[in-house]
């Protein structure tokens with residue numbers, strides 16, 4: 001029998017739930033899919049333990065929640081991808097021969113951007129709704145993923161700040177987030193592909209009606225604002241929204257599946273020994289429209 005309980009009922013009763021009593025590698029009933037959707041609306045992050053997915057069963061589970069996004073957020077490496085399906089993001093530190101990437105591998109350095117707080121695909125005009133991350137191999141220590149509740153981040157702002165940011169529009173690009181880490185190894189083609197897109201800073205969740213801060217380290221400008229002033233505000237807001245009381249730190253077990261709502265959360269990866277293997281596969285459900293169209 002499917003049940004969903006808060007992971008930390010005392011300090012975060014409304015954020016991050018643990019689901020039990022279901023094998024999600026098998027076809028779901030409509031009732032089960034709807035219960036998981038409701039759980040996502042409530043908790044923002046759901047954890048399922050012991051789910052032995054391969055890419056096919058992960059894709060099938062993900063399709064219960066909408067149209068899937070192509071895994072097109074990477075640089076063009078000029079090599080074939082390690083994973084067969086173009087709908088599965090390779091969140092691993094492995095090269096095409098399944099060997100741990102060298103410390104200075106350009107692909108690895110680019111992926112270190114995941115250590116910064118972000119919302120998946122906010123750099124795409126139509127960004128991600130849900131991300132689903134399956135832990136196929138994990139390192140012996142470290143490598144947590146942390147999640148911040150952006151609804152709580154919004155709710156706890158003072159009224160003047162809420163009024164000031166209500167209608168602000170940000171520019172998001174992976175060029176901005178990578179620049180924060182000093183990564184600038186982009187080709188002219190990458191720069192065209194990662195041209196900034198516009199996203200509202202405050203968004204209203206289409207199912208729950210709750211407002212949240214839509215932030216990411218990909219946000220590097222606010223329309224109509226001087227850049228340093230925009231970045232100072234964005235930094236203040238990220239600092240506010242990622243205070244520890246709003247954060248759930250997920251410590252991975254092999255075969256965990258964690259899904260989160262990118263419209264209501266931010267997340268970041270934590271470091272681990274770069275000599276050890278970490279192999280995670282991510283599928284992504286797209287939003288139905290851009291945040292600009294959502295508000296209109």
Ligand SMILES: [Fe+2]
Pocket residue numbers: 114118119120267
């Ligand atoms: Fe991510």
